[in-house]
Amino acid sequence: MKIYINGTFHTKEEAKISVYDHGLLYGDGVFEGIRVYNGRVFKLDEHLKRLYESANSIMLAMPMTFDELRHATVLTVRENNMRDAYIRLIITRGIGSLGLNPFSCEKPQVIIIVDKIALYPKEMYEHGMRIVTVPTQRNMAEAIPPQVKSLNYLNNILAKIEAINAGVEEAIMLNSYGLVAECTGDNIFVVKNNVIMTPPSYMGVLEGITRNTVMELAGQLSYTAKQRILTRHDLFSSDECFLTGSAAEIVPVTHVDGRTISDGTPGYVTKQLMIAFKKLTETTGTPVFAAA
Numbered sequence: 001m002k003i004y005i006n007g008t009f010h011t012k013e014e015a016k017i018s019v020y021d022h023g024l025l026y027g028d029g030v031f032e033g034i035r036v037y038n039g040r041v042f043k044l045d046e047h048l049k050r051l052y053e054s055a056n057s058i059m060l061a062m063p064m065t066f067d068e069l070r071h072a073t074v075l076t077v078r079e080n081n082m083r084d085a086y087i088r089l090i091i092t093r094g095i096g097s098l099g100l101n102p103f104s105c106e107k108p109q110v111i112i113i114v115d116k117i118a119l120y121p122k123e124m125y126e127h128g129m130r131i132v133t134v135p136t137q138r139n140m141a142e143a144i145p146p147q148v149k150s151l152n153y154l155n156n157i158l159a160k161i162e163a164i165n166a167g168v169e170e171a172i173m174l175n176s177y178g179l180v181a182e183c184t185g186d187n188i189f190v191v192k193n194n195v196i197m198t199p200p201s202y203m204g205v206l207e208g209i210t211r212n213t214v215m216e217l218a219g220q221l222s223y224t225a226k227q228r229i230l231t232r233h234d235l236f237s238s239d240e241c242f243l244t245g246s247a248a249e250i251v252p253v254t255h256v257d258g259r260t261i262s263d264g265t266p267g268y269v270t271k272q273l274m275i276a277f278k279k280l281t282e283t284t285g286t287p288v289f290a291a292a
């Protein structure tokens with residue numbers, strides 16, 4: 001495995017950064033999780049755009065241009081010679097002093113890891129997943145904006161712990177108004193009367209690339225897709241429920257807080273979206289091996 005750090009490649013054992021990096025000391029930095037399907041990077045520009053927006057939001061001056069980073073990302077996949085993979089792109093604030101001041105840090109560090117990822121067991125894609133609402137709320141935008149994909153994931157990790165303690169794989173996180181925000185690493189959708197709905201980003205949600213892709217695919221399949229405020233009741237009384245994320249793709253949800261969604265099997269619209277999504281991932285994206 002070849003890991004990119006600031007322009008050079010290292011083995012997994014040798015890929016190391018300073019313990020003075022504020023990414024480690026404070027979770028100060030931003031990241032992306034991107035997929036490679038069939039030798040093509042899926043939605044690369046969309047992920048890079050969100051990365052640059054996240055960096056701008058936390059006043060982190062990106063050390064590379066968009067095109068340079070795009071090139072480095074494709075190059076790292078090519079160096080690893082993988083046609084199906086998961087890319088973890090990380091920009092840390094860089095090496096600084098032990099104080100909080102981010103402007104004491106020398107230069108942001110760019111790390112690109114290309115590996116495999118399998119978030120949930122295969123049977124969950126066929127039979128559906130059980131999820132529960134957890135006590136840990138999604139961060140308020142006034143505290144740590146959920147729209148920023150930062151290295152500070154403790155909010156989500158606390159919710160994940162509560163899900164695991166409850167014996168399930170994923171948690172529904174509510175915002176401080178008690179309204180549905182998202183899951184710890186995925187966006188959430190419901191289908192009701194053939195309308196596909198997901199909470200708007202101002203509910204405290206990361207604007208998922210998969211979420212946006214699903215909204216587009218819904219339109220192509222002649223469904224109405226809307227951003228709408230959702231309560232737990234809306235989840236319980238939905239016809240279908242599913243999660244989306246780059247690593248997770250589309251996961252059907254069949255039980256929410258012990259309530260069975262419809263007949264307790266993955267829904268028809270969800271399955272149609274899963275097929276359309278798979279087709280899109282296999283036929284679009286930035287070519288890794290053909291590019292010079």
Ligand code: PMP
Pocket residue numbers: 033156182183184185186187205206207208209210211244245246247
């Ligand atoms: N919400 C959170 C909190 C996430 O971390 C992620 C990404 N893992 C998502 C939603 C899904 O975003 P995307 O579809 O861009 O992967």
